[in-house]
Amino acid sequence: MINVLFAATPARWDSYEAPLRAALNDAGIDAHLAQDIPPADVDYIVYAPNSPLQDFTPYTRAKAVLNLWAGVEKIVGNKTLQIPLARMVDPGLTQGMVEWVTGHTLRHHLGMDSHVVNPGHQWTPKAPPLASERSVVIFGLGALGQACARALVGLGFRVSGWSRSAKTLEGVDCLHGDAGLRDALARAEIAIALLPDTPATENTFDAGAFAQMPRGAFLINPGRGPLIDDDALIAALDSGQIAHATLDVFRVEPLPRDHPFWAHQRVTITPHIAADTRASTAARVIVENIRRGEAGAPFINLVDRDLGY
Structure with missing residues (x-):
């Protein structure tokens, strides 16, 4: 079993928990999905940049940070983040x-x-x-x-x-x-x-x-x-x-x-409504990257740290 930490606001957990569990089940991935997992046990971090989690140093086992937002400007410069960062490209x-x-x-x-x-x-x-x-x-x-x-x-x-x-x-x-x-x-x-x-x-x-x-x-x-x-x-x-x-x-x-x-x-x-991440489709993008990580395949939508996106 892999451990997937959901590091975002409680409101997003309410929206994403069921779609993420469904997508993990459909992909045949045995995962423990939770908002509170000991850092040393975390394999993947599903993340929003306004999360309280800002220091990634304790997450020594994590393979990737999977962003829920298309924008990564608030996280890409975080010096403690040394593992792959994927942005959200959601249909x-x-x-x-x-x-x-x-x-x-x-x-x-x-x-x-x-x-x-x-x-x-x-x-x-x-x-x-x-x-x-x-x-x-x-x-x-x-x-x-x-x-x-x-x-x-x-x-x-x-x-x-x-x-x-x-x-x-x-x-x-x-x-x-x-x-x-x-x-x-x-x-x-x-x-x-x-x-x-x-x-x-x-x-x-x-x-x-x-x-x-x-x-x-x-x-x-x-x-x-x-x-x-x-x-x-x-x-x-x-x-x-x-x-x-x-x-x-x-x-x-x-x-x-x-x-x-x-x-x-x-x-x-207009009040920042041009595009919004839909939990039902975004969950499948997140789970596809988890599937790739477990299969040793390249992650999709990876951020180029030098370019900043």
């Missing part, structure tokens, strides 16, 4: 992100706000361009970025993608590096931010970046709050350089009540 989370991104992209592309609000009962029969006439750029071509890119390509948009390292994706013009970033910003009539949160990506969208984007562009951020320089975004919105920003993530969450985003007419705020 349910991915599908949720695709739906949120697609919905808000279509909202801005079709100009739906003007029709929903109908200021002054204006009758303005101006049709939007076709998707093939709209340039959408996804900044970040990881698993989530690629899934969103495929969905938008399927709708007929002209989709480009930018990443720090070179990527290839059918139907997407993939750019990378500093020169590629300049090109990507210049194309971004609708910019979708799905980069990880690392020192290299902080303030990717600053005053200089906004100035390079087409005037009247839209910014959609379901990625990470620190990707955006908040003050620079407010200035770009006030000047009309950016027409609207739809934001799901922020530097401080919940977003403070006195933050200027709340009162800005060109900002839409």
Whole structure:
């Protein structure tokens, strides 16, 4: 029997206990799953970065830390963590992100706000361009970025993608590096931010970046709050350089009540709901890595410590 420690908040235990036990049973893995196991006896740690567990030194037998979140910025720099760390790539989370991104992209592309609000009962029969006439750029071509890119390509948009390292994706013009970033910003009539949160990506969208984007562009951020320089975004919105920003993530969450985003007419705020880990599907991803660990096979979704994701 292997020992699997669930190191997350009690609320997550309530959500994950049954799905994890079911997935372990379906995989034929004889495991003791609990919230309290002596550190020296633990084989795998199912983990959320807001767990009280922050010192991994006593877990001398553990083979891997299996993160419940897609983001690992709050754990990847932990010097006591010397064993493999896997991030969550969950089909349910991915599908949720695709739906949120697609919905808000279509909202801005079709100009739906003007029709929903109908200021002054204006009758303005101006049709939007076709998707093939709209340039959408996804900044970040990881698993989530690629899934969103495929969905938008399927709708007929002209989709480009930018990443720090070179990527290839059918139907997407993939750019990378500093020169590629300049090109990507210049194309971004609708910019979708799905980069990880690392020192290299902080303030990717600053005053200089906004100035390079087409005037009247839209910014959609379901990625990470620190990707955006908040003050620079407010200035770009006030000047009309950016027409609207739809934001799901922020530097401080919940977003403070006195933050200027709340009162800005060109900002839409959603409360970090673009994508959520679904216990039923995430449990199977976790158990697949446990199965691989026991079989001596490579873990999936491993974090590159040097890149930070």
